[in-house]
Amino acid sequence: MVSRAPLDGAVPVASPAFPTRTHSHEAKGDPVLNRKTIARAMGALTVLGTMLAATPAGASAEAVLHGKCTACHVEQDGVFSRISNQRKTPEGWLMSVARMQVMHGLKITDEERRSVVKYLADTQGLAPSETAGFRYALERRLNTPESFESEQFAQMCARCHSGARVRLQRRAPEDWQRLVHFHLGQFATTEYQMWGRDRDWFTVALDEVAPGLARSQPLDTEAWKAWRASTPPAVDGQWTVSGQMPGRGGFSGVMTVSTLAGKDRHAVSFEGAWDDGSALKGQGQAVVYTGYEWRADLQLDGTPMRQVLAVEPGLMRGRMFQRDHDEVGADIVASRQQAGNSRVLSVYPAYLKVGQEAELRIVGTELAGDVRLAEGIELLGVARRSATEVVVRVRAGASARGVAPVTVGQASGGALAVFERIDAVRVVPEFAVARIGGNGTPTAKVEGRFDAEAWAAGADGQIGTADDYRIGVFPARWSVAPFDEQAERDKDVQFAGVMDADSGVFVPGGAGPNPARRMMTNNAGNLKVLAEVGQGAEVVRGEGHLIVTVPRWNNPPIP
Amino acid sequence: MTHTTFPGAVRTVAALAALGAGTILPAQAANESRPLQAGTEYMVVVNHPNNLNVLDLKDNSVFKTCALPGAFGPGMVQIAPDRKTAYILNNRFGTIYGVRLDDCQVHFQAELSPAPEVRAKSIFSFALSVDGKEAYAVYNPTTLHKDHYEVGEPRLVVYDTAAGVDARPIRSFPAPRQVTMLQGAADGSLYMVGANIFKVDVHTGKRELALPIRDWQRPSYAPVDVLSVWPVQTPTRDFTLLYTTARFTDDKQDPATAEYLYGYLNVNLESGQTEARDFGPLTEIYFTGARSPKDPNIMFGLLHRLAKYDVRQQKLIGAAELEHTYYAVIPSTSGDRMYLTGTFNDVAIYDADTLAKLGNIELPGGDMSLGTAQVFIR
Structure with a gap:
């Protein structure tokens, strides 16, 4: 395995050995490009990124594709040059379309862009299994250290941007090669930087890396075919939500999702509380891309927040973060309140000390039946209960030391730790x-x-x-x-x-x-x-x- | 750990440029027609927003400032042998300008792009013939098709420096990828730094190996790493670039026990002699190195410190702490002083023998970025 610095890290780009360091000069750059243009472009992308979920997609994506994209992309029988040779995430399509706006003079309205991104993500997206393992990039977990089996992949691709950006794409073989041409044409110093100048970068990229990606990440896959043929999971209704935010703590509550006019658009409201009892509420809107990519913008207690979640039947998982400070965020999991969808999402507190007597709050969906805890935890009584919350009084005995599941009837997924001392x-x-x-x-x-x-x-x-x-x-x-x-x-x-x-x-x-x-x-x-x-x-x-x-x-x- | 990187420097410079926006001034026209004085030692250096400065090194002052056309970057200067014209690779690595230093007039201009749909950039690869009659550049072309880019084969192009402001190549040859520097030699040949250092016949485009870099096989050594983009025209016609490498201390070639080293690759542009040798332990990073014009056994290195090595002894013999980082070290004609350029908008002056600081010359405008300055006597 080749270990790398985190996505957000300072990757060494100069010489083979670095006994010294400085503060002032790191990150990677390209002197050939107009830095202001690029900075503006990327700034624009950030802004656009926050708008994925905003307003209705009224404009026809097909009209945009035929009316605007064909200025450069050749269309034949509904197949567009370049465009039809790629599949990617909503964010991936957003970056491409926005680049056409910023770098290549495409003039479209925000509504048209949202419409075409939605259409492309729906018709040329990734199956859930094709995003597995790389969702951290979509979820803006920028402290994630990446590592890849292939040293060549890490050096050729993941030295300038995340490896996830590549792994979240599928292309036809010739389009992977065109991507190589684009990279060197746009970022002319790529072949001069460390891990570029020690090899014939262009030849390696064209003859080894691109064909390798065409094999490992082909345009046509069984996973995508099967996903397109399947019925997307339902999202409307009430969801029990649980989250954990570093630097702040846990929270739980109920998210209500109702259908709005326009394809896959939903109104969202959230009402809940932090584990310390303070309230947390707000509302917003969501769009579901590709049948499962949930992107919501909410105002929670006055703070703009984004949700990047993957929807599975009865379950959503991912991250919610501040729109303007994406390092401030919470892992969240949500379970749909529907018959048969029994699940424990969280237990608060998540740990007890041996001998401690406490109220234990179990949050989930379809919580019916007996509460079962580890042997050695004495159940003193049930304080209150509903289908989404059960509060019991317990005492932790010494024999319960360790971590054991917490279940309520058929509902599983929770855990409680009992400890004697912190080691x-x-x-x-x-x-x-x-x-x-x-x-x-x-x-x-x-x-x-x-x-x-x-x-x-x-x-x-x-x-x-x-x-x-x-x-x-x-x-x-x-x-x-x-x-x-x-x-x-x-x-x-x-x-x-x-x-x-x-x-x-x-x-x-x-x-x-x-x-x-x-x-x-x-x-x-x-x-x-x-x-x-x-x-x-x-x-x-x-x-x-x-x-x-x-x-x-x-x-x-x-x- | 954070690390110094060459590309990182670009970013830093960009940030500094942005921060210093309030102080960045375009060149003042007032002194543009001031002629240079024969016998005086000058430095020519480009800085933001797009100034060509002539510094008088006798009294360490700004002698004049010319406003350059086009966009900034990289502002890499080569001085003509008659010391009357500065040639500058600029306009985002896409145009070569010839500027008459006496009156700031642009009398030569060559757009590297051979056609409107072709983006052509020279990555610091530009030089003059030893007689000043020809200019050489290697550019990397990309054809911008409607829906895709196509990277083309780099070209070595030759210009007649008397061709005026719409100069077109008079000869053109295929060139290798990854070329970073060119220098013209006394015998009329051209040295080309890329994957290796090549000696090129400028009439046929034929290349021969002058010094291996990627192809340098030394048993028990790691491959050398070279990234040099500062073609300093030294008074001794000594063309020097740094490499880093590791000498393994066992057969297993364990990087943990290897000895990390600095070395230089050198071409004597007068005689054509070449030399490659280690000169000291790698304990800090330098962007540039220069051999003393007075004593070729003395080697300087520069980034966070100005360091000095005894080549024969392979030993660090002195180092000066700096007020900030500088990228390029350039010796005075006599070799008594070392001028430090790049990064901010001041040139620092150090005594080459004692490494004592002698002063600064502050430039009107912003940072110097990565451009190469030159020192010469008119």
Whole structure:
């Protein structure tokens, strides 16, 4: 396996060895392109990306394809040159159409663009199985470290953009080759950069990489044929939703989905509460692309939020994040309230200490029947119950140590951890990237957000062994420290940003050269993230790694 | 860890340019007609928004500033042998301009694109013949078809520098991909840096290997890595570029125990002699290196520090901490001073012997980006 930096990370692009580092010069670029144009284009894409779910698709996509796209793309018997040779995600089609607008003079209205993106995603999309393993890119999980079996793929494709961007496409063989021509024609320094100049890049790309992609990601697949022939899962109705947001906590509630005029458009409302009891509510709209790609824009307590979810029968999974700060987001799972769709989504609290007596709230759908917990957890009584929530009083006995399923009748999916003591704390994510921003520049700061995850050693009393178990997220005291001597010497802790001691939210410093720093460097930094979880008089410590680096100037919907 | 990268520098420069927008000034016309003085040492350097600056190195001042036509980038300068004309690869790597330094007039202009539907970019690959009568460029063409791009074979094009402002190639030959630099030699041949360093006959386009890079096989060494885009015309006609490599210490070629090294590839443009050798341990990154015009055993490296090596001893013998990063180190004609260019809008001056800082020359306008400056005596 070839390990890489996270999607959002600073990938080394220069020489074979890097005993040194600097703060001021990383990221990749292309001197040949007009940087302002590209920045504008990518900025436009970001804005467009937030509009996938907005207004009705009234304009006819076919009319746009025949009336506008044929200015450059040859149409014969309903087959369009280039266009008909590709399948991709809604975001993938959005990036292509928007590029035609920004780079190639296509003039269409926002409504026409939404219409044509919807049409192409529906008719030339990806089957659910074809997006499996790469949804992190659509869900804007920019801290995801990618790794690929093929070193060649990592070096030829995934050094400039995410590998997921490639994996989320299907093309005809000649179109993969044309994609190579496009890359070198548009980004002329591709063949000069590290992992480009050590080989005959163009020949390798044309003769090895493109044919390989044509084999592994062909235009025509059984999966797509089968998906197109199937009936898409229903989305209207009420959904029980559960989520977990690093730096804030868990929440649950009910999402109501009702059909609007226009294909696959829905009104969405959400009413729920954070696990600490504070309310969380709002409403918005959703569009379902390709029969399962749920994209919703909501205002939740006044904050614009996006949902990127995959719909399965009775189930939706994915991520909800702030539209304008996509690093602030929650993993969410939703279960449709329908007969026979029994499911436990979450249990709050998710852990109990041995001897603790507590109210346990079980959230899900079709919660009928007996509540079953681990042996050793005494069920003291049922406080209240409905089809979507069961609240019981329990006491955790010593014999219940470990993690055991929580079921209600036929409904499964929940778990409860019981622990005697915390033996280790892990900082999650273990490795993260924050980005300086603001300070008069057009790019916002990207925060780092961390959870402290407590672990128990298991029966053997040894941490780091197979029987360790995760207890759950604990409140912690947060701080940062220099990662190494260089970071200490450059005073990264002083300049790179501020860690909130209570929430684990790191807000990076302003962008641009800082005259107060050595060599006028910017506020980048290399930091340890330290979490301290109290346990009586004792403190259990965890450590993560945070890179604070330069802004992402190009920020398209798929990184 | 964050790492310095060549392409990253472009981004930094872009960001700095944006930040400094309030201070970026177009060239002032007031001094454009000021003639250069014979015997005086000058530097020519391009900076944002699109200024061609002539610096007087006698009193370390801006002597004059010419406004360049077209768009910025990369602002790479080559000085004609008569020291009267600066040729600049600019306009987003697509146009070569010849600017008369005495009056700032553009008297030569060559658009690299051979046809309206062809986008042609020269990746820093531009040079002059030793007599100044011809200009050479390698461009990478892309034909922009209606619904697809088609990358074409790079071309070596030859221009007559007397051809005026609508210069067309007088000869043209196929060229390899991945060429980054050209330099004309005293024997009339052209050295071309790409996957290897080639010596090219400019009348036939025929290439022969001058120094291997990708094809340099050294047992127990990792392949060398070269990325050099600063063709500095040194007073000694010494054309030097840096490489990095690793020397393995065991048969398993374990990178963990390898010794990481800097070396240089050198072509003596007067004699045609070539040389490739390691000169020191790789402990920090340099964008450029230069050999001392006074003593070829002394090698300088520059990015975050200005470092100095004894080549024979393969040893770092001094280093100056800098106020910020600079990309290109250029020796004075005498070799007594080193000029540091690139990054921001100031040229730093260092004593080549003591590495003491001697001063700065602040340019009107923004950053110098990646463009190569040149030092010469009129």
